[in-house]
Amino acid sequence: MENGSAELEVPLLNESDSPRAETDPESQLEVPSDLGDDTPRNGGVLNDEPVFESLDYDPIFNIVSEKSTKSKQARRVYGYTGVTLAKWSITILIGVSVGLVACIIESSQEYLVTRKKNFTQRNISHGLVGTFLGFSSFSISLVLVASCLVLFWAPAAAGGGVTLVMAYLNGTDIPDFFRLRTLVSKIIGSICSISSGLLLGQEGPMVHIGAAIASLLTWMHGTFPNPKKVQSSSDSRSCCNNLRPKAFPFDFHNDKDRREFITAGTAAGLAAAFGAPIGGVLYSLEEASSFWSRKVMWRSLICCTFATMVLALINWWEFSTSLPGSMSFRGLQPVFIVRDLPFFVITSALTGILGAFVNTTHGWLDKLRPRSTHKLLRILEACVVAFISVTLMFVLPLHFGQCLPVPDEKTSSGTMDKDYWFKYTCPDENPNTGVAYYNDLATLFFSLPRQSMQELYQLSGQTKVDFTIQSLGIHSISVLIMFILAYGIATPGGIFMPAMLVGASFGAFIGRVLEAMFPSGNIQPGLHALVGTASMLGGVFRASISLVVIMVEGTGGIDFILPIIVGIVVSNWVAHHVHHAGAYESDLERLGGVYFLQTEPPHQLLAMSASDLMSYNVICFHEIVSVAEVVEVLRSTRHNGFPVLRHSQLDNSSGGGKFVGLILRQQLLLLLEQRAFMEVDSTILSNPRAPKFSPCDKQLSKEMQFLDHAMRVYHHYHYPHRRYLSSRPEALNDLDVDEIMQAISSTNTKPDTPVEGDIRTVSDTPKKVLALDLRPFMNRAPITVRRECSAQRVYHIFRTLGLRHLCVTDSHNRVIGIITRKDIAMAQKQAYVSKSRKSFQH
Ligand code: ATP
Structure with a gap:
């Protein structure tokens, strides 16, 4: 020494x-x-x-790599090395894998939520308290699984993961972020936390999952000996003797190539979650990635297309509908008339403020939350939030929910499953008239957010009241509280879907209020719900073009493009005056140790x-x-x-x-x-004169x-x-x-x-x-x-x-x-x- x-x-x-x-x-x-x-x-x-x-995105040019690159070039077959083919194959494989994982998450979550809903319906007549206890203990068990996975096995799987994907693509190496155990925890944890009753979504996790799948698939080529074994060699002269990689035909292990695949995986994750391939590409360009090129765009598009296609194929196979993703709404009834635009500005401005309020309160709450070193406190926090959410779901419909007759299939949208309408404590079906009843607030709480949003977008004026003003108001406030509480707990789960649900509910509420204020205005609350969704996303995330495209792809046409653009532009502008940055930027500012270059x-x-x-x-x-x-x-x-x-x-x-x-x-x-x-x-x-370096000569x-x-x-x-x-x-x-x-x-x-x-x-x-x-x-x-x-x-x-x-x-x-x-x-x-x-x- x-x-x-x-x-x-x-x-x-x-x-x-x-x-x-x-x-x-x-x-x-x-x-x-x-x-x-x-x-x-x-x-x-x-x-x-x-x-x-x-990370080192700038490649290392040294004598060894220069020489080996030259010898590789010499080994070309008709000028072709096969690297491009390998890259496209991996891209397609990433897309297919992301599509499959999205399908697993979606169907498991749907299965668990439906099971919980059926359990409640079956047992509620035997006693509300017993049902509540059964329901809440199941929810808390799911949260326990999710938070224990995160706190004791794979801490990098916590939250949505979009912020850290952004940090990685910007050049910060996040330890363990793309490991297999993190991926497994993210998948299982997301299913558990989303199905538990916590207001969290799978879109953020899907972005992380897409990136992790891409990262893991780039490792497939070649094997490498365990350096620990090599260390056991005590002979200081046996340089490299144990170091024998078996094969590395294609070298994608550098940060630059991995960045390309991870960018494509990120886009595919979002595309699969929303069923919006172009939206996924644009989201990756606008929000997630810091480095973009034409090549990356093509890679992302192919990856997104395969992910969405796999999802569509499975949906078609299983449900005879080829609508992929959680944001696929077709056949919306309300019709957009330009005259309504001033009303949309009001909805957008108010929802934008609400979005910025979420960011501000998240910042405050974050300071109060226990640190991740206090594992038991973090678990307790997640369980308490789940308990509060379940209590709100159970208690509020009892007092404020309205019993309404289940819409006739002919008059209702016709796109929704009859089981969507939730009876809860309403009277049984009248045997004489054949009219069944549902509790409007309980229906909104106990169903999948996607299903509720679909119904909210269908609200088309006074002729049909599926949800009362009171229920919509209470629902929007309570989901807002559930969203703010769940945003930041130690379980995997994203904030895209919660933001959309809050926006849809709040937008529909404003629509109903405007309808009551201007009875002759022919206001359609369904369109306000749609504008509310777009505005909430604008207020919380401050993204623009990608959100417009995701919404347009989701609603299946360009009929609603104008209200959506108005919603996103106005909400972005208003929200900026309330809170300086979007959710991801604010999180990046708070994250210690992450250095993000704008x-x-x-x-x-x-x-x-x-x-x-x-x-x-x-x-x-x-x-x-x-x-x-x-x-x-x-x-x-x-x-x-x-x-x-x-x-x-x-x-x-x-x-x-x-x-x-x-x-x-x-x-x-x-x-x-x-x-x-x-x-x-x-x-x-x-x-001054070092010996000549002979072996390379x-x-x-x-x-x-x-x-x-x-x-x-x-x-x-x-x-x-x-x-x-x-x-x-x-x-x-x-x-x-x-x-x-x-x-x-x-x-x-x-x-x-x-x-x-x-x-x-x-x-x-x-x-x-x-x-x-x-x-x-x-x-x-x-x-x-x-x-x-x-x-x-x-x-x-x-x-x-x-x-x-x-x-x-x-x-x-x-x-x-x-x-x-x-x-x-x-x-x-x-x-x-x-x-x-x-x-x-x-
Ligand atoms: P990174 O951790 O981001 O991969 P690094 O560890 O090489 O890179 P930093 O952690 O950013 O570098 O370095 C911390 C500080 O040390 C910086 O202010 C940097 O300018 C300085 N620094 C980095 N390398 C050297 C060096 N070789 N000699 C002296 N100072 C250095």
Whole structure:
């Protein structure tokens, strides 16, 4: 250990040379006060706070990959490698799998809800209390299953998951988010929580499920040995001997390719949930993904089409209707007349305010909710919310529900199952007249949200009263309460469907009120329910085009496009004045450890340059570096990227050098893990002329190719969370660093005989040091900027290329600073804080 400790940090410039952040006294607010100092921030120091690391969307160009790419190109058959075919096959497979999972969730949920409804109807005549207890204990058991799965087995499965999918696609690596156990928990948990009576939907979970399926399917190609077994090799010279991936014909394990598939999976998830393939693609473009291209659009469209097609096929097979998804409403009776538009503006504005109110109250409640470390409290919270929801469902219809005659099939929409109408405590069917009765409020509460929305959209004027004003008012208030309470508990479940139900119910209520106020206005509450749904989505999520398309696809035509657009535009505008951001953006702001780069940089960055954002005293390595130094640096910092320098005569005295590449922590960890050491003359470490790198000159060794491939797939394979650990000190414990250090001390006294072509052998000088040769693996083409580069430009470079590290160099190509994604995100945050402080002062 002592060997390397002396060379721990490689300062590039003397302290006096380091440029300091220039803080303009005139613009104190613009230039963030904590940017530009030379102390490493988050990630540089060792503490126990969870740190989400960034993804590398910028590919690594190194000697090994360049050579192997060239040899792959040479192996083309008629100019075709088969990669495109493999990619499309995986895309179709993702679509089909997402469609199947959507079908499983949909039918299980329908089965459980219908069972609960039938149980209530059968037993209610024997005693209300007994039925209530039976119903609530079943609901609570379902919630217990869902929350225990989340809290004890797969914490990443909590909630809807859309926010974290957005964070991932923006460049933040979320540990365990796409693991098989998370996927399984999400599927089972969603079925349980949605069927329990909690007001949650499957649309958000379907987005996460689609993304997780896509991520898992990209791993199918090739197998990899367990690195733990490799570690057991005690021979420090058996570099890569155990590392034998069986096959990796197609390499989709890099972050960039996975991002494409995950974007397509995300779109397919939403498409399957709503039965809206184009809406799914647009949603992915507008909300979920941060990087988009024509290729991604095609991939998403094909994926969505297959997902929806599978769902339609199964529905046709089982129910003889090919309407897929939970948002497929056809044959709506109300007719849109342009004259109604002013009324729609009123509905949209009021519903938009309600949507923004949901976001505000969620923010308040979030502060009061128990933290996920208090697992029992979180479970208790979920059960209490479920109990409150069930109590509201049972008690309110008793007191406020109206007994109405079940509509005649001829007069009713005809699209709804007769079983939809729920008798509850209403009188039995009159044997003389044959008229059966239903409790309107109980019907709304006990049915699937999709069924209730279908009926609410059918409300077409005074001639037919399926739900009274009082019931609609009480239903909308109570579902709003149930929605706010359930939004944020520790079970899987999304907020799309709840928002839609609240909007539909509230819209129908406003429609009925307007109808009562303007009896001759021919107002159709069904259309107000539709506008209310669109407006609630606009108010809560602030999306626009994708919502319009989802609604249009759901309602089966463009007849209602104008009211829907009015609803979304007005609600977005009104909601913005009540709460500054949509649900996902607000969640991203609250999430600790997630650094989200918005599409456009804040204006405040205009007055700043790269030197205001960068960290100084960058820790670098030389091309050939002693193992002791690497171990020491990895132990004492959490940085994930290190510039690689080449000795030059000029910098020899200060230990600096020219910037020639960038090496990642995960690459260094794998080199250590695989004992890819070489023994070199200790003088080489400080020699201006490093020995020539021979193995790459003629033929690239297989071991190196495997090692390079392993570095790329490292964190995606056997230990998907490994990367998360990689910047933690514990990761080094796995490597058995003590053994490495023993090897180092024994090497110092051991003479060695060089073996030709062995990557460990560089020279045969008698005094040896164990070292790593970073040259074959380092990224030889990392992007750099000069310190004068505008901060906005730096932001755009990060945002458009999906960068993780950006080195700042001087005119001699020497590293003077480093900027990471987190530095940019911190600057963005500071800018927004200063902006809100300013507007507050005004
Ligand atoms: P990430 O965790 O996002 O994958 P990282 O761990 O390499 O990347 P950060 O955690 O963003 O980097 O780094 C925290 C701070 O340390 C930042 O301010 C960054 O500028 C600084 N930093 C990063 N790498 C180095 C380095 N090699 N030497 C000195 N400072 C660094």
